[in-house]
Structures are given as structure tokens and as C-alpha cells.
Amino acid sequence: MILDAITMVLTLGGLAFFAAGTLGLLRFPDTHSRLHALTKADNLGLGLIVLGLALQAGTPGNAIKLVLIWALAMIAAGTTAQLIARSALVSNLRKDDGDRTR
Amino acid sequence: MGGDPIIASWLVYGCCGAVLVGLGLFGFMRPTTTLRRVLAFNIVGSGIFLLFGATGYRVPSTGADPVPQALIITGIVVALAATALAVALMLALARVSAGRDEDA
Amino acid sequence: MIASGFDITVCVLLCLCALAAVTGRDTFRAIVFFIVYGLLISVAWLRIDAIDVALAEAAIGAGLTGVLLLGAFGQMGSADTMAREPRGAVLIALVAGAGIGAAVLFAVQGLPPEGAGLTAEVLAQLEASGVGNPVTAVLLNFRGYDTLLESIVLLVALIGVWSVASETGWGERPGIVHHARAGGTLQSFGRFLPAIGLVIGAYIVWAGSSGPGGAFQGGTVLAAVAILTILAGLVDAPRVTTRWLRWALVMGPGVFLGVALLGLFGGAFLVFPQAVAYPAIVAIEIVLTASIALTLVLLVLGPPREAPQ
Numbered sequence: 001m002i003l004d005a006i007t008m009v010l011t012l013g014g015l016a017f018f019a020a021g022t023l024g025l026l027r028f029p030d031t032h033s034r035l036h037a038l039t040k041a042d043n044l045g046l047g048l049i050v051l052g053l054a055l056q057a058g059t060p061g062n063a064i065k066l067v068l069i070w071a072l073a074m075i076a077a078g079t080t081a082q083l084i085a086r087s088a089l090v091s092n093l094r095k096d097d098g099d100r101t102r
Numbered sequence: 103m104g105g106d107p108i109i110a111s112w113l114v115y116g117c118c119g120a121v122l123v124g125l126g127l128f129g130f131m132r133p134t135t136t137l138r139r140v141l142a143f144n145i146v147g148s149g150i151f152l153l154f155g156a157t158g159y160r161v162p163s164t165g166a167d168p169v170p171q172a173l174i175i176t177g178i179v180v181a182l183a184a185t186a187l188a189v190a191l192m193l194a195l196a197r198v199s200a201g202r203d204e205d206a
Numbered sequence: 207m208i209a210s211g212f213d214i215t216v217c218v219l220l221c222l223c224a225l226a227a228v229t230g231r232d233t234f235r236a237i238v239f240f241i242v243y244g245l246l247i248s249v250a251w252l253r254i255d256a257i258d259v260a261l262a263e264a265a266i267g268a269g270l271t272g273v274l275l276l277g278a279f280g281q282m283g284s285a286d287t288m289a290r291e292p293r294g295a296v297l298i299a300l301v302a303g304a305g306i307g308a309a310v311l312f313a314v315q316g317l318p319p320e321g322a323g324l325t326a327e328v329l330a331q332l333e334a335s336g337v338g339n340p341v342t343a344v345l346l347n348f349r350g351y352d353t354l355l356e357s358i359v360l361l362v363a364l365i366g367v368w369s370v371a372s373e374t375g376w377g378e379r380p381g382i383v384h385h386a387r388a389g390g391t392l393q394s395f396g397r398f399l400p401a402i403g404l405v406i407g408a409y410i411v412w413a414g415s416s417g418p419g420g421a422f423q424g425g426t427v428l429a430a431v432a433i434l435t436i437l438a439g440l441v442d443a444p445r446v447t448t449r450w451l452r453w454a455l456v457m458g459p460g461v462f463l464g465v466a467l468l469g470l471f472g473g474a475f476l477v478f479p480q481a482v483a484y485p486a487i488v489a490i491e492i493v494l495t496a497s498i499a500l501t502l503v504l505l506v507l508g509p510p511r512e513a514p515q
Contacts, residue, residue: 072402075395082391111209115254116314118217122224124307129228131299133291137233137278141240144271145224148247148263153314159254160321166255167323168340172349175262175341175422176356179498182266182274183363186505189278193508194370196282 003055010052017045031088039081043074116156122149136192140185147181213253220246237275244268257418258341261410265426266502273433274506281382336483338416345420346487350476354466357459357494360501364455368446371509379443381507386439396438403431411495415484421491425498432503443503446510451500458497462490 024037050070057063126149129142151174158167223243230236244267251260328340328348335343345353368380386392407427414420435441444451465486469477478486 075398079391079395086391109209110319111213112254113315114209114213114217115250116317117311118220118250120307120310120314121221123310124303125221125224125228126303127306128299128303131295131302133288133295133299135233135288137275137282138228138236140278141236141275142228144240144267145228145243148244148267149224151259152247152250153310155251155256155259156254157314157317157321158323159256160317160319161323161325164323164325164329167325168328168344169324169349171256171259171341172344173352174256174259175345175420176352178259178262178266179356179422180359182270182502183360183505185271185274186508187363187366189274190367190370190509193278193281194372197372 007052007055010048010055014045014048014052017041017048021045032085035081035085039077043077046070046073110160112156112159115159116153119149119151119153119156122146122152125149136195137189140188140192143188144181144185147177151177216246216250216253220250233279234276237272237279240275241268241272244272258339258420258423261418261423262426265423265430269430270426270433270502270506277382277506277508334480334483336478336480336487337414339414339418339420341418342414342420342487342491345422346490347478347483350462350466353494354459354462354476357462357497360498360505361455361459364501364504367505367509369509371446372511375509375511377445377447378510378512379445380504380510381436381443382511384437384439386437388439392438393440396435396440399434400431403427403434407431407495407499411491414491415488421494421498425495426502428495428499429502429506432499433506436503436507443507446504454500455497455504458494461493465490 018041021038021041024041025034028034028037047070050066054063054066057066123146126142126144126146130139130146134142154170155166155174158170220243223239223246227236227239227243230239245264247267248260248264251257251263325340328344331348332338332340332343335347337343337347386396407424409424410419410427411421411424412419414424432441436443465478466476469475472479
């Protein structure tokens with residue numbers, strides 16, 4: 001019963017972070033600030049949801065699988081965010097160069 | 103869902119599959135670029151798969167029917183093979199047309 | 207099973223993503239919506255208990271098809287022009303799409319609510335198939351000829367892709383050359399991921415005999431790992447004329463065909479006697495996984511082309 005309550009609080013908290021991240025994705029003006037909102041809020045949101053679900057997993061094996069999913073998603077999200085940020089930076093620099101030569 | 107009419111979930115996913123087939127077909131036929139047609143073709147395919155899989159779930163007590171599942175897995179792989187071939191042909195066509203423009 | 211609000215939400219999101227992917231103006235954005243659509247569809251498969259299909263859809267439908275389309279978009283650029291269409295083509299497409307969609311919808315809602323299906327028959331014969339996962343039993347035993355033909359179709363598609371190579375490209379490495387920054391994020395990711403990806407891929411193949419998983423699902427995970435290391439510039443794709451590559455490609459269908467022919471001694475083509483069914487299926491799955499993974503990698507990379515000077 002207490003476990004269920006903790007799970008409820010953690011997943012709701014996670015959902016709130018996801019909602020905030022999505023709002024940032026929709027409202028922020030440029031690629032870098034959108035990434036900032038998305039990566040920070042979503043990683044925390046996913047962590048809270050995984051933590052909440054791990055309490056319901058039943059066996060330690062299932063809980064470890066959930067944590068593994070969280071770790072993989074974190075690493076993949078971090079890598080993608082870096083790559084998107086770099087490519088946005090490069091294309092911005094190119095655009096600036098283009099403006100200057102014109 | 104209190105008060106809502108009771109709908110079986112196979113029916114919801116089956117109808118969703120039908121809508122996806124319609125949407126994909128529109129995307130395939132409307133005037134657009136080749137790449138977008140390849141994309142739309144994939145949506146038609148996955149709509150048909152979803153429709154097929156959902157009809158295999160009409161008696162959930164025994165679980166999803168394994169025969170449609172196996173056929174769908176086969177279908178997904180074949181759809182990827184067809185997409186890869188379509189993309190290769192598309193790129194080859196673009197290369198040939200570009201060469202012809204330079205000659206002209 | 208009664209549809210919950212979650213099911214209806216997934217279906218609505220699926221239709222919206224498909225709409226955005228089909229009608230959006232920007233092609234890049236359309237492809238991104240298609241990838242999201244692929245992930246949502248694998249959620250839908252989970253909701254109707256088709257875990258094996260969900261695995262295949264997430265890895266192939268969203269993953270590999272997405273890479274393929276994005277790669278094609280990058281290479282086409284603005285070269286992908288619209289053919290001149292007759293007037294009213296949009297209207298015809300709209301009528302055809304709506305008409306066929308409505309007809310299929312009508313057919314679906316008219317289906318009897320309790321279809322007989324083949325679940326009972328499969329479960330009754332599961333003991334004889336040698337494996338515990340009914341989907342694997344259908345794929346590799348009851349309808350083995352489907353899977354045999356499918357592995358050959360994959361090979362034929364690859365031959366088709368290779369046959370559009372330019373004259374100067376033949377014999378070279380497939381795909382475009384990638385320039386990942388040495389020691390950069392992508393390379394570090396490409397070094398780290400295979401360690402986990404290989405274990406997960408092998409596990410999914412092995413688990414396929416008793417639970418959800420199998421050669422196609424596991425092979426796709428392995429293919430994704432290989433594609434990542436090639437994109438990161440850590441490994442070069444092999445030249446298409448390499449001898450081991452060709453052997454590895456035909457080995458899967460070849461071993462499958464060989465075991466199927468051995469079945470002739472036990473009664474008929476593709477029949478596995480119950481005593482040897484389990485080892486036969488596991489042997490086919492392992493070899494088939496290697497061939498499928500390799501074929502998928504090469505299909506996604508595209509035809510061989512000469513390296514830039």
C-alpha cells in the first residue's frame with residue numbers, strides 16, 4: 001500500500017518533468033535552448049518513472065532490467081543531444097559566414 | 103472508462119489500422135516527391151499489419167494468435183528490403199538524371 | 207479486452223503522426239514523424255500482446271527504416287523533385303485514400319467479435335515443434351517455408367541494391383564515407399554500445415526458443431550495432447567482392463535449405479522429427495541471425511561506390 005503510494009508520487013513527478021520538457025521543446029526559440037529543456041527535464045522524468053516502476057517490478061531481476069533501460073536511454077539521449085547541438089552550431093557558423101561574405 | 107460505451111481493444115486497433123491504410127494511400131498517390139512516396143508506402147504496410155494483428159487478438163484469453171504474428175514479422179522484414187531497394191533505385195535515378203543534365 | 211483511454215490515445219497519436227508524416231511540407235520533419243510513428247506502433251503491438259512483433263517493429267520499422275530514409279534524404283538533398291502531375295491529382299488521391307480507408311473500416315467493424323483463429327491448433331502442436339515460443343514455432347517449424355523464402359527475398363533485395371552500383375563503384379565498399387570526429391561523442395558511443403548491444407542481440411536470439419525473441423529480432427539489434435560502428439567511422443564496411451562476406455550472406459538460407467532437405471529422410475521437405483526439432487531450429491536460428499544481420503546492414507548502407515579522392 002505504501003509502496004503503491006510512493007510509485008504513484010514518483011511517476012506523477014516524472015510525468016510533470018516530461019510535461020515541462022515538452023513545453024520547453026514547443027516554446028523555446030532556438031535549437032540549443034530546446035535541447036536544454038528537453039534533455040534535462042526528460043532525463044529526470046524518465047529516472048523518476050523508472051524508480052517508481054522498479055518498486056512494482058516484483059523480482060530484483062526485473063528491477064535491474066528497468067534500471068538498464070534507464071541507463072541506456074540516458075547514454076543515447078546524451079549522445080544525440082551532443083550531436084544535434086554540434087550540428088546546429090556548425091550550421092549556424094556557416095550561416096554567419098554566408099551573411100558576412102554577402 | 104465509466105459511462106463510455108464499451109469497445110473491445112482489438113476493434114480500436116483494427117479501426118486505427120484501417121485509418122492508417124487510408125492515410126498512407128493518400129500520401130502515396132498525392133503529388134509529391136519519390137522519397138515521400140516510399141515513406142507513405144511504409145505507412146500503408148504498417149497499417150495493414152496492425153489491422154491483421156488486431157484481428158488475431160479477438161479472443162484475448164488465449165493470447166494473441168501466433169500465426170498472424172509470425173506472418174507480420176516476415177512482412178516487416180520484407181517491407182524493409184523493399185524500402186532499401188526503392189531507395190537505391192531512387193538514388194540511382196537521381197544520379198543518372200544529374201549526369202544527363204550536365205551533358206546537355 | 208476492453209479498450210482503455212490509453213489505447214484510444216495511442217491510436218489517435220498514431221493517426222496524427224501518420225498525417226504529419228504524409229502531409230507535412232518539410233521532408234526531414236516528415237521522416238522524424240515517421241520514426242515517432244514507428245515507436246508508437248510498437249507500443250500498440252505491446253497492447254495487443256504481440257511482443258515479438260513489437261520487438262521487430264521497434265528495431266526495423268522505427269530504427270532501420272528511419273536510418274534508411276534519413277540517409278536517402280541526406281544524399282538526395284534538393285535533387286528529389288516532384289514529377290509533373292495532372293490537375294486534380296490531389297483530389298483523386300483524397301478520394302482513393304478516403305474510399306479505401308472507409309471500405310476497410312467497414313470490413314473491420316463487421317468482423318465477428320470472436321474469431322476462431324489458429325491459437326488453439328498451434329498450442330496443441332507446440333510440444334512437437336521443439337520450442338516453447340509459439341511465434342518461433344510458427345516461424346521456423348509450422349510455416350518454415352515462409353521464413354525460408356523470406357531469407358531468400360532478403361538476399362535477392364540485396365543483389366538488387368548492389369546491381370544499381372555505378373560502374374566505377376563496383377568492388378568498392380558500400381555506403382557513403384562518414385566523417386565522425388576522432389575521439390568525439392559519436393565515436394565514444396560507437397565504442398561503448400557494441401559491448402551491450404552484442405549481449406542483448408545474442409540474448410534475444412537465444413530467448414526466442416522459449417519466450418519473445420528470435421533470429422529476426424536479435425539480428426536487427428546486431429545490425430543496428432554494426433551500422434552505428436560504421437557510421438562512427440570505427441569500422442569500414444567490407445568490400446562487396448570479399449569472399450567471406452558472400453559466404454556469410456548465403457550461409458543462413460543455405461543451412462536452412464540444407465536442414466529442410468534432410469527432412470526428406472524423415473518424411474517430407476522442411477519436416478523436423480520431434481526428437482531433433484530443437485537442435486535443428488536452434489542451429490538454423492544462429493546461422494540465420496548472422497546472415498540476416500549482415501544482409502540488413504548492407505541493405506541500409508546501399509550500393510557500393512568509389513571512395514572520394
